[in-house]
Amino acid sequence: MTPFGSGLRALSIATVAAVAIAFSLVFFYAPLDADQGFIQKIFYLHVPLAITALVGFVIGGVFAILHLRSGDRRWDAYSYVSIHMSVIFGVAVLITGAIWAKASWGHWWVWDEPTLVSFLIVFLMYATYYPFRYAIEDRDRQARYASVFAIVAGAFVPLNFMAVRLAQSLVHPRVFATTNGGLPGSMMLTFLACLAAVALLWVTLVKLELTAKSASGQLKRLRRALDAPASGGGPRIAPEVS
Amino acid sequence: MTPSRTAFAAILAKDLRSELRTLQSLPAMALFAVTAFVIFRFGLDRTSLSGSLASGVLWATLLFAALLGINRLFVAEREEGGFDAIRLAPIDRSALFAAKAAALLVYLLVLELVVVPVFAIFFLDSTAALGPLLAVLLLADLGLAATGTLISSMAVHSRARDLLGPLVLLPLVVPLMIAATGASEPLLALHGPGYHRFGTWLAVLSLYDLVFLLVGYAVFDFLLED
Numbered sequence: 001m002t003p004f005g006s007g008l009r010a011l012s013i014a015t016v017a018a019v020a021i022a023f024s025l026v027f028f029y030a031p032l033d034a035d036q037g038f039i040q041k042i043f044y045l046h047v048p049l050a051i052t053a054l055v056g057f058v059i060g061g062v063f064a065i066l067h068l069r070s071g072d073r074r075w076d077a078y079s080y081v082s083i084h085m086s087v088i089f090g091v092a093v094l095i096t097g098a099i100w101a102k103a104s105w106g107h108w109w110v111w112d113e114p115t116l117v118s119f120l121i122v123f124l125m126y127a128t129y130y131p132f133r134y135a136i137e138d139r140d141r142q143a144r145y146a147s148v149f150a151i152v153a154g155a156f157v158p159l160n161f162m163a164v165r166l167a168q169s170l171v172h173p174r175v176f177a178t179t180n181g182g183l184p185g186s187m188m189l190t191f192l193a194c195l196a197a198v199a200l201l202w203v204t205l206v207k208l209e210l211t212a213k214s215a216s217g218q219l220k221r222l223r224r225a226l227d228a229p230a231s232g233g234g235p236r237i238a239p240e241v242s
Numbered sequence: 243m244t245p246s247r248t249a250f251a252a253i254l255a256k257d258l259r260s261e262l263r264t265l266q267s268l269p270a271m272a273l274f275a276v277t278a279f280v281i282f283r284f285g286l287d288r289t290s291l292s293g294s295l296a297s298g299v300l301w302a303t304l305l306f307a308a309l310l311g312i313n314r315l316f317v318a319e320r321e322e323g324g325f326d327a328i329r330l331a332p333i334d335r336s337a338l339f340a341a342k343a344a345a346l347l348v349y350l351l352v353l354e355l356v357v358v359p360v361f362a363i364f365f366l367d368s369t370a371a372l373g374p375l376l377a378v379l380l381l382a383d384l385g386l387a388a389t390g391t392l393i394s395s396m397a398v399h400s401r402a403r404d405l406l407g408p409l410v411l412l413p414l415v416v417p418l419m420i421a422a423t424g425a426s427e428p429l430l431a432l433h434g435p436g437y438h439r440f441g442t443w444l445a446v447l448s449l450y451d452l453v454f455l456l457v458g459y460a461v462f463d464f465l466l467e468d
Contacts, residue, residue, distance in 0.1 A: 068464050125413035132410050135400035145396045148461045149410070152392065155457050156414055159450055163417035166442060167424055 005211045008204075015197070015204045022190070022197035030190040039103040044190055046096040048198035049089050050119060054157070056086030056202060057126060061154030064147035076143040079150050081209045083129055085202055090123040118164040125153050125160075246340075249333035253341035258348060260318065267311040268352055275307040275357040279364050291365040297426035300361055301419055304354065305386075309408045311349045312390035315342060316398040329466060339391060339462040343455075347387040354379050371429040374440070378429070381447035382422040388454040389414050395465050421446040 026044045033040035060082035067075035097116050098108045111117060132149055136142040183191065261267060282299045283289065291299055319325050328338050358379070362369050389411060397407035425443035428436035 068461070121413060121416050125416075128410045128413060131402075132396075132400070132406055135402045135406050136396075137401065138399075141399060144464050144467065145399070148392075148396065148464060151461055152389075152414070152454075152457055155453050156417070159446075159453060160417045163420040163446055163450075166439075166446065167420050 005215075008207055008211060011200075011204045011207060015200045018193075018197040018200050022193040025190040025193050030187050031184070036104055039100065042096055042100050042103075044194040045198075046093060046100055047191070048195040049096065050093045050115075051195060052198045052202045053086040053089040053093055054119075054122070055199075056082050056089065057122070057157060058154060060086065061150045064150035064154075067143065067147045068151075073143055076147060077210060077213060078206075079147060080133070081206050081213070083126060083150060085206050085209065087123070087126050087129070089198075089202065090119070090126065093119060094123060112168060114161075114165045114168045117168075118161045121160050121164065122157055125156060129153070243332045243334075246334045246337045249331070249337035250341045250344070253328075253338060254344050257341065257345040261345075261349070267314050268349060271307040271310050271349070271353050272356045274310055275303050275353065276360055278303040278306065279361060283364070289365075290367055292367070292430055292432040294423070294427045296365060296430040297423045299365070300358070300426065300430075301382075301423050303361075304350075304357065305415065305419060307353060307357070308350055308386055308390065309411065311346065311353070312386075312394050312411065313397075313404055313407050315346055315391065315394045317403075320398045325466065335463050335466045336459055338466070339395075339458055342395070343387040343391040343458070346390055347383055350383040350386060351380075354383070366430070367432075368434070371426075371435040374435060374437070375426060375429055377444060378422055378425045378447070381444060381451060382418055384451040385418045385447060385454060386415065388451060388458050389418075392454070392458045392462070392465075395462070418447065418450050421450065 022044070026041055030041070030044070032038060060079045063075045063079035063082060067073070067079060097119070101110050101113070101116070102108050129146070129149060133142060133146045136145055279299070282303070286295065286299070288295065316325075319328075328335065358372065358375070362372060393411045393414065394407050397403045397410065400406050421443045425440055425447070428438040428440070
């Protein structure tokens with residue numbers, strides 16, 4: 001088993017530093033938005049979280065393809081943890097999105113904002129990953145089916161964004177410009193710093209989760225080795241322990 | 243190695259014959275749909291429907307009726323050892339995907355043959371929309387057949403298969419339903435059928451069908467390995 005833990009400490013320190021720098025840029029450097037004032041600053045958290053979560057889903061799909069192609073169970077663990085972390089980030093996206101919507105439109109939820117609605121549907125899709133995965137008992141089959149799910153859901157994401165956008169674009173104008181071209185330089189810099197910090201946070205949490213999973217797996221193997229009769233189990237398990 | 247076309251025809255014929263003899267899925271699907279219409283009549287308190295209400299009622303009903311059939315699609319394979327037989331047979335496994343999707347497509351078409359006229363009799367003032375609606379139904383059925391076959395073949399191996407199929411399938415078909423309702427809404431408008439963005443929605447439906455037929459074909463091999 002590869003030592004997932006190596007480099008975790010350096011990565012954690014880098015993440016804490018990046019988040020601290022990004023947040024101080026948000027509060028002390030970026031100018032107040034002329035229209036929305038202070039509440040616009042949630043943009044620096046909401047959008048990077050959303051981008052990271054979506055990219056994380058795609059990464060989970062790529063790991064799933066690697067798993068199916070190679071049959072190596074490690075890729076399945078990568079895929080699972082990527083999707084798992086992105087779902088958690090997705091909860092944060094929906095909550096920050098709702099806060100922003102309440103502050104700028106007066107409602108906790110607006111159906112006219114296609115990006116938010118698309119994200120909700122994508123989130124609901126990936127939320128079924130857990131019940132789906134854990135309802136399959138055989139471990140090999142579970143890994144294979146979870147990978148197929150990750151690939152199918154990956155193909156679903158762009159189709160969903162397209163359909164939701166089409167359903168609304170002619171009815172309702174976009175309230176925010178999604179292209180960052182409209183941002184002044186200081187806001188753009190802050191946004192990029194936040195995106196880097198959130199992405200780094202995602203990577204660190206994925207690595208932490210993988211380390212925890214590998215440690216508990218190793219512990220389980222050691223326990224089994226201790227319980228097993230010395231004649232049969234011992235030599236077979238020894239290489240893995242060292 | 244038996245050619246794929248022969249295997250496809252044999253599995254499809256087997257499925258349709260067993261459905262004809264047992265009548266396990268189709269009557270239940272049709273009955274469910276008609277009862278759902280009655281419930282909508284009282285739930286919405288309307289005796290005639292048009293526009294977005296009509297398209298919403300029609301598609302929600304068809305989708306949930308389809309789920310009944312999708313849930314049962316692989317149950318016989320699982321319980322009577324059909325999966326093992328297919329694995330043993332010298333055939334391309336994708337033939338099973340294609341045949342099952344085709345069988346599901348036939349179920350859905352037969353279901354709509356019964357249910358859509360009933361819908362028109364119950365709620366519609368004119369039948370002018372039914373012609374162009376056929377194109378929407380066909381394309382949406384194709385997408386449902388592809389995703390339904392894929393999800394059902396996985397859900398059938400799980401502990402909670404009746405729960406899991408619909409749970410995973412519903413979010414997956416949201417884009418399909420957006421496009422199908424989007425195309426049907428102007429068709430079912432009060433003052434005769436309209437074609438607002440009809441072509442766009444048909445293109446979205448076709449793209450969805452294409453993507454999930456290809457994905458299903460590509461990954462189905464991995465679902466049968468053991």
